Amino acid sequence: MGESEVMQDILYKIDKIAPTDANILILGENGTGKGEIAKLIHQKSLRADKPFVHADLGALTESLFESELFGHKKGAFTDAREDRAGRFESANTGTLFLDEIGNITLPQQAKLLTVLQNREVTRLGTNTPIALDIRLISATNAPIKELAGQNAYRKDLIYRLNTIEITLPALRQRGEDIILLADFFAKTYSQKYQKNVQNIDEKAKEKLRRYTFPGNIRELQHAIERAIIMSDGDTLLARDLDLNSSIEAPIVVTDTSSTLRIDEIEKNTILKAIEKHDGNITKAARELGLTRTALYRRLGKYDI
Structure with missing residues (x-):
């Protein structure tokens, strides 16, 4: 959803690339709608009636990475109580959406690259490869x-991921799309909470624009729901708009009086x-x- 020039360009690009089987890498800040764009590409593709499987790599621990993506055979490890297909296998003939691809470690990148190069996956605990069509x-x-x-991410994997690259703009770069989206969310949540909100006041719109x-978009959605x-x-x-209470607000360092060293x-x-995150x-x-890799490097740098 968007009438701004930058979003119209992206939607035009999607219309061109969706019917192909080209691998697509979507870049953008948190909350810009990368997941929605992935779904839209699938819906416009020739695989629209096939599975769309979402894997959030940022939520996978080191120990679960292979099992969740590649599957496992019963008894392959302690908690493997039954055979299980991984996300790759579940997405066969359809679309696999790998979210937070930048958060995986170098060993995980190597394993992922092998699967993408060979177009086949082998469940943990077996030696039988399964051909993939995704x-x-x-x-x-x-x-x-x-x-x-910085040698923290494999270039050969990047080449595999981004036959086509789409960079989503931040909401602040989309002009009146803010109001367009606010109207959409207002109608959605008005219905959900059985309210009768029909319009957004001009002062409220100006507050959103500023x-x-x-x-x-995720923050806008939450702000409108609260409103x-x-x-x-x-x-x-x-x-009604309490924009200062956003859970998405960036970390602000307030106590820099003791030092100005970067x-x-x-x-x-x-x-x-x-x-903050325990x-x-x-x-x-x-x-x-x-990425976790970049953060770990800084933890080592500062002896944290």
């Missing part, structure tokens, strides 16, 4: 080309992110806009 779509908010230059939305819940009449007012500021920011490195890295 359309691959990947997405990340990580600067994987920069990581490749805000930078660091959390992008609908708080609204009393048939028009959404500026006072490395100290970065270290403090990392510590705040890790503390030591969960994956979530902390995601909020910082880093």
